[in-house]
Amino acid sequence: MLLFSFILTIVNIIVHFSTYFGIYFFNEYYPIFNISYIIHVLIFIPIVFIVIKSFLRNNNRINKLTFFESSNPFKVFKSIFPNTSYKIAIILLLIIIYVFINIYFSFNKLIDGMPEIINGTYVLNNKGDIIEINNQQYVELRYTMLKLFSGHWILFSIIPLIYFFDRKNNKI
Secondary structure (H helix, E strand, C coil), X not given: CHHHHHHHHHHHHHHHXXXXXXXXXXXXXXXXXXXXXXXXXXXXXHHHHHHHHHHHCCHHHCCCXXXXXXXXXXXXXXXXXXXXXXXXXXXXXXXXXXXXHHHHHHHHHCCCCEEEEECCEEEEEECCEEEECCHHHHHHHHHHHHHXXXXXXXXXXXXHHHHHXXXXXXXX
């Protein structure tokens, strides 16, 4: 599962940062966005595996935190990832901050509506208000949606990656 999480994280990072180049590799809807639905499913496999493994684990070995310890993010991080260094916690925190910034800018770009194809016409649909757009605008906005989703994919794939590295007792 460690290798699967690693490959998934690399694919997610490549997909996400490819949206910043402004060169859209696919000029139509179907090729890249159908692949994105597959990634939507794949990111949950390691998370489900972690949840199932945690239920099967002996509950006596889980370190319980007091109320005051749970307010310290470093203590919480060490209780979840006991063999991982704090440098990884800082990297994870930076990724979380980046995901929130990515959400903000992506939603601001999509504020006029979601790009759709209705009767063969490229449109922005804002709760029923339809605005016609051209193919280039449609593709750009679809890639913005992909950037929005792939930012979350990075977060949801890097946490299992850290978890599986930690369980291998490796210091990252």
